[in-house]
Amino acid sequence: MHIRLTLCSCLLLASISLQSHAEAIEVVTEDSLYAYQRDDKVVGPGIRIAEETLKNAQLTDYSLSLYPWARAYEKALHEPNVLIFPLDRTPAREQLFKWVGEIHRVASRLYKMRDSAGIAVNNLEEAKQYSIGVVRNDAKQIYLQQRGFTRLVISANNHDNFQKLLNRQIQLLPMPENTARLMSKDAQVDFTSLEEVYTLDEQPHRVHLAFSLSTPDEVVAKAQRAFDQLKASGEVARIMNEQR
Known part of the structure; x- marks a missing residue:
């Protein structure tokens, strides 16, 4: 009987420990x-x-x-x-x-490098002709794919994405203004070297x-x-x- 009670007690303690870990x-x-x-x-x-x-x-x-x-x-x-x-x-x-x-x-904007000539976006359809950077599994990637965008360049994170814009590996980058300012600061580039070409009012970030x-x-x-x-x-x- 003593062994049986001890075994039950051990099982109970193990259960409590597992439950605590699971939570x-x-x-x-x-x-x-x-x-x-x-x-x-x-x-x-x-x-x-x-x-x-x-x-x-x-x-x-x-x-x-x-x-x-x-x-x-x-x-x-x-x-x-x-x-x-x-x-x-x-x-x-x-x-x-x-x-x-x-x-x-907050709303996202499409940014280009200010000195990139010939890039103009008056509506979302016009943006499809340009290469656009997105982060894998981000809502912006899904949003643009669902609307027929095929020139998406996928990165693992925001910093890689931003660096591709600076290196002219992409032409446009969607991000809120506060993120654009932060990325510019982290990359030690002047925010004014970027230029907003279109605001994605259709898809505010919630x-x-x-x-x-x-x-x-x-x-x-x-x-x-x-x-x-x-x-x-x-x-x-x-x-x-x-x-x-």
Whole structure:
């Protein structure tokens, strides 16, 4: 009887340990306006919003990981307890994730190098004749592909994408103005060397925090409530308005 009780106790402890491990949340993102590495730490406005949300939801067992976007996206598609941002909320993605809340909304613009002659875009159809840089599995890639764009040049991350524009490997690059300014600063080039040729008003970025589909509903509900309170207090907007 003693052995039997001990075995049951061990199994119970193992079950509790596994359950605790399973509930650990991995926050995944890419190097961007919202998250970046500084002094061996992952920081940025998106990180602050994610951390405040999880702490206020009493979901304190989490880790932060910076990946190429395609890898972050795949993890969020296929693994449980993954929180991803900055994820554009699009109709195609609606049923693929459990959405926590919108942290930012901004329009993308098509940029060229200012000294690139002969590039003019008056409507989206005219942009199809030019080579355009996109990040793999990013909403902009999907958006342009769905509209018949065939001259897309795919990169692993925003920095590679931007470098291709500087090196004239692509003719146009879609990104919000604040991202364009940040990329210019990081690449040590003058922002005025870029020129906006068209605004993608048809597809504003609705940037969200979202959980992977296999994340338990009770975890998602806690995070949603905490995020709603954070946003209602004005803290989300205040954090996003701060400059890097």
